[in-house]
Amino acid sequence: MKIGASYYPEVLPENDWDKDLKTGREVGLNVLRCGEFAWSALFSPEGKATMGWVRRFLDTAATNGYEVVWCTPSATPPPYLFDRWPDLNATSIDGLVMPTGIRRHYCPSHPGYLELCAENAQRLAQEFGAHPAIHGWQVDNEIAGDGFTCWCDRCGAAFQTWLEKRYGTLDHLNAAWQTGVWSQVYTRWQQIRVPLLFRGSQAPALKLAWRRFRSDNWLNFYRNQADALRAGGARNVTTNFYNLAWDLPFDRWDWRPHLDAMGVSNYQDQALVSNAFELAVLQGPQPGEKPLWVLEQKAGQQASQNFLPDDLGRLERHIAICAEAGAEYGVYWHMRQHAAGCEMEHGAVLRHDGRATRIARAIGNAIKGSAAKTANHAPAERLLVFSFNQFWANETRPPMGGAYDYRVEIETTWFDAAQQAFGKIRIGNYGDAANGRSLILAPFFQLNEPGAEAAFKSALNGGATLITTVDFLRLDNENNVRRIAPLAGMAGWCEIPDLELYQLKPGTTVKGGIAGQAVAGGTFWAIPMTSGTPSARYREIGSGQCEGCTGPMALEFKVGPGRVIVALTALDTAGVLAFLRNL
């Protein structure tokens, strides 16, 4: 793994470049990420390239032995562009126009802006794509990060076009969304408006569609520049995904084919399991298939250079996780503290005056400590399903029982338990289930996504064990509840018992045991209602008690050569672990 840092030559004295880069080398750095906010320095208002300094800087970088990832500067359009296009400002979720002076405040559907960004990207690639220091390219910066997206009428029109392409006719859309509820039947595409989160009462189907559109619309924004970069001769084109823990704006499984490397911002503000989960999602079902680039990670505390109390050991543990995941690059943000702008007190490898302090020493130690680490990929036999559509559906729907966060459940309960049980586990989308796995974990898979049933069935036909939860396939693919009994989504596979499905109020838990282990569940619980011997049709696993009711913690069904195990409640980590250790 090569370790580096972001560097901002465009706002630093040219005299300092060589000295800063040499200091970085002494710390152990040999990668640089540059240019993501440098529009003002790269192009004049008239559109003339003013890139002489870039070549001088790249030469300095090459001389000092650095590999450089250069970025397109579209995250920070200069003020004169808002002068030229008063409709370039994004509209916020509450319908107000975003101000200038910030970043990511442009509308991603603006045709003039898209064209200019592509043109600039191509010129950058043509100019520097062949420079020996350049090893890759990043489009924009943390696209749609911090919840920044646009809710303007132009995006609304793009949404309508997207809907028309997806549903064909309004009749199909009205039927799929069940718009008869509350008389929302649409008679013109133009009536379907951006669902400003003004009220919580808009339809879950509309909100999910908007989430899906946004992912596609931003993918279009990314591809517009990625294609231009490649047309200009660039290789290794990617972007830096924003931390999963902060937002899930894109379906990364859709984006993956369009990225030459898997880039990410992976800040260590989070628990280590979050850092590991982020990388496991990035690796996907075939670790090693694509280079893994951690393009931002924290140098010291987020908001400053040196902090007391601080846990410098985290720097080493984080780098170790990256190395085990087989990351090619680990890039700190950033090399030297900014003197201006809202991030001027954020931490960096070097202080404002370029001095290496104890942060630099700790980073140096982390680099040395990770040098011997090699990639350690999970075997292909086990898969944890993580679906962005399930997250969006859950987020945009009223909660069944206590509210829960799909990502948090998958990450901190199922992924964490699977790591404890198996060391490592691969993560993929549901379509990846059907490729010779022996164990598939697909908890909280409520939305009946296209082909999901077939993919799971195919795995079962191959003898696999599928583990899920009692809300399995409870919804159609539009975020509406199916008019079926609990678990009846599996009715074609096996005989299902009558189940009474309880919501658990926040704070209420099912307490019980699995294989002698004390476990607990929350959010919901289902209890078989049918009397008689269950053994003919299913096997009960564990037992629980909650507010005077008793019942099993899970059910196991034989399906052909395979089996399905259904957790009847949202188990805690101990519960999932007891489960996985007693398959």
Next chain:
Amino acid sequence: MKIGASYYPEVLPENDWDKDLKTGREVGLNVLRCGEFAWSALFSPEGKATMGWVRRFLDTAATNGYEVVWCTPSATPPPYLFDRWPDLNATSIDGLVMPTGIRRHYCPSHPGYLELCAENAQRLAQEFGAHPAIHGWQVDNEIAGDGFTCWCDRCGAAFQTWLEKRYGTLDHLNAAWQTGVWSQVYTRWQQIRVPLLFRGSQAPALKLAWRRFRSDNWLNFYRNQADALRAGGARNVTTNFYNLAWDLPFDRWDWRPHLDAMGVSNYQDQALVSNAFELAVLQGPQPGEKPLWVLEQKAGQQASQNFLPDDLGRLERHIAICAEAGAEYGVYWHMRQHAAGCEMEHGAVLRHDGRATRIARAIGNAIKGSAAKTANHAPAERLLVFSFNQFWANETRPPMGGAYDYRVEIETTWFDAAQQAFGKIRIGNYGDAANGRSLILAPFFQLNEPGAEAAFKSALNGGATLITTVDFLRLDNENNVRRIAPLAGMAGWCEIPDLELYQLKPGTTVKGGIAGQAVAGGTFWAIPMTSGTPSARYREIGSGQCEGCTGPMALEFKVGPGRVIVALTALDTAGVLAFLRNL
């Protein structure tokens, strides 16, 4: 009492109707409420009636022995109407335009919408008014509920017209509102703007007027459809008032004459005393005068079908309260869980798949348990005054002492204590005081409403006991403080002692006793300042102590053959009870 549920045939497969209705009958239901969100299904965008399904459904209902309350669908205008009238969207309290895709998002002053709603109502009545299943009609749904009202300039213009009618001239208005304070003297009606709650510093007089206008403007909205329904041949026309605990948008005493039955949503999320208070206000000063329809009550938990922990016994206790109040209908929301829309996880009698679960069984038990209950009306001799104007005035005024909520005080302290002391008590407006009562409770009656003094005086002349608080008639009818001493509003009735009126900071209480009972007071406290023997002019009741001060808890004045008892502090329930038991 007949028990039923809301049912949405327009979004359920026609094949399910008969089965669902039969299941409902097995549970014990025989009333249905339908159609309040069915606009899309009832009329085509061109305005053609598409009502064939309604007749088929009503026939099914009749066959299965149900009585039906049908609703006008004006709560959910379809998207194409916002296409036709871009100015139909309501404006929110912060001045933003409300989005489509929700309900109650129309402007109630829109002339085209009013006309169309009336036309549709009349057509519905003409078509189905004579159908044997139809027993009544509901206009719109929870009008202005959830705080939904419109703050647009069109409503502002209607407000100005209303003001001109009420005050005649700007000179009268300026004098009444005392607009000289902060130079708010108006010189054109158009200068009086909707008091967007942008700042808390607008005049209490303006805010109270806006509250009064809103009640009248919404009454106009209701009557527009009610008249049309009746013109079409409908009988038993009403609407479902929103829970008092959630908002008090209307002066229900003004609305009462225009309702053939008293309809209400009475959700059991609240304390049982709130459910009972709601019904007592609905019954009014003459219980039995009009049918009482509880048109929405909760089936299971608000947001879901089955909950653990749950108190199914509440279902029975709530139904018992309704039966004792003499309700004719008790209608659950709703029969079968929605598959789509933001309410798709809300509870219902039947599950999404139409299955009756333990909720249905508990409702069945509640129905059986209430079958033998008969109406139990309070006697006419005692009256608790509840004035919507007092609530609005208190809400729109800066607090005198600790903030309090007029409804909460009346309901949870005075109504609750009166129920404990007398079993039941009637509730009415102040004008109802003058009809041969022996006891009138009118606490926190600050606003000097027109005729209030005369009504109370007339009761006193008839020998009644009037119980109030020391803030009695402290304000004029415009929400301004009168330049008089505490209690001087009664100066014409009896001699008033000098009182020093203290505000009590939140958390500060007057501790004392009445007739040997330990009681407490809050919010304010008044202490007689005059020395000498009080007995000539008034009698002191109880004694209290607070922060080193001492004084009585109440004063009693003889007024002709009657008497006035004034609580000097906002008593707690024990205090009011000690009071009422020692008259």
Next chain:
Amino acid sequence: MKIGASYYPEVLPENDWDKDLKTGREVGLNVLRCGEFAWSALFSPEGKATMGWVRRFLDTAATNGYEVVWCTPSATPPPYLFDRWPDLNATSIDGLVMPTGIRRHYCPSHPGYLELCAENAQRLAQEFGAHPAIHGWQVDNEIAGDGFTCWCDRCGAAFQTWLEKRYGTLDHLNAAWQTGVWSQVYTRWQQIRVPLLFRGSQAPALKLAWRRFRSDNWLNFYRNQADALRAGGARNVTTNFYNLAWDLPFDRWDWRPHLDAMGVSNYQDQALVSNAFELAVLQGPQPGEKPLWVLEQKAGQQASQNFLPDDLGRLERHIAICAEAGAEYGVYWHMRQHAAGCEMEHGAVLRHDGRATRIARAIGNAIKGSAAKTANHAPAERLLVFSFNQFWANETRPPMGGAYDYRVEIETTWFDAAQQAFGKIRIGNYGDAANGRSLILAPFFQLNEPGAEAAFKSALNGGATLITTVDFLRLDNENNVRRIAPLAGMAGWCEIPDLELYQLKPGTTVKGGIAGQAVAGGTFWAIPMTSGTPSARYREIGSGQCEGCTGPMALEFKVGPGRVIVALTALDTAGVLAFLRNL
């Protein structure tokens, strides 16, 4: 000191005037402040003066022996002006138009409004400037108080003009602000927009400039009327600054030359040290130079007349502070409780009905108690530097370490400790340091304001002791971090050791001792990194420990005949006191 109250003859019955003023005299009052909201009563919509009542009132005041401060009424333009100028409404910080019906809701850059306000002010002065009751004039009321300022495009244009005057060229501005960060390079003045606080991510340099502009723009607003008043013959012209604890909208050192008396609202909601600090800032570096007018102080609790529990002793303690500060006037808000408007329950000397209650008696006692107090000014030798620019810079910048409030630190730690150590201390701007002081306290002086270095150096050359903190001169004058090592701003004065500067997370403290006293520090801490003997270059003071690190609490440097003592952490009051007592 003369004590008085605000009185509102324009909204009180003329018959009450004489009685109220006589009652006030009995309490001990002999000053009145009038007219600040009386526009409606002073001028007709056509602009005609309607001031007959003013003369009658002033005669009554004179007869009763009152001195009167009359105010211009520009805080409450009447509704008809918003009719005439629909663009008069201010724009709020979130970009929405402020409603009418409040106060301070005008745009201070509106040319028509400025002209009218000046004209009215001049007419008032011409009419009453020579009346024997009139002793002074107040412009507007608590200008820009409650955070009220305007964020409209007209103010934006004025901001651009102000910027052009300050920076000359865009090249200078771009360089000074370092707009290369995030590509904010401006190419037209019009691109520099009002920094609506929509996002926290706008540049600190932009935000500080906006703060500076606002102070100047409001000074222009004040001077427009002050000049007109003087042109009309008025003497003793001032305004009432809003409490420092609530906002610091103006650089009072810039405003000072334009005020004939130093006026202030000094509410006693705050700690007594805040009341004293407010007055010390108002007195400035030369106490007694200008009359001190406390134009608003609280009569009873802010929101009501009488409160239980209440601490009436505070009334006396506050008046004593004013008297010691040498205040000429102490004016209560207000004489008699309002009957209308949002302040109708606020406390006053007299009750709504004009009755003097225990509040009046307590005020009477306070007046008697302060009669013998004489002004007690601090000696010139010691100065505490308080810079409004430092406050604004700190407020508009991301925090270095735990967030702190410059005013709070100066007031509650340094000013309080200085009072304890020296009895009294003068407060001034940094420019006042260079005038023969022996001790200058300038903690948290981060911004390198123009001439600051020279002023401090000149004091050191005179043998003074300068006490500051380790963040001294860390920033340039534009709110950007200088690319220098900690304390290197003093590098020209003495040799500086290498320091490692730590941020302390909120709740983390440096515990240590100075001269045997236990003290503590927060926010940041710096530790010398260099080995060897420090004594050659600096002296270490005290010692601290934090999270395993140890180091001194302060350093002392000899600079010519003077010395600089640098606190290495944000000391608590005990720390500053131990410091000051061991110089």
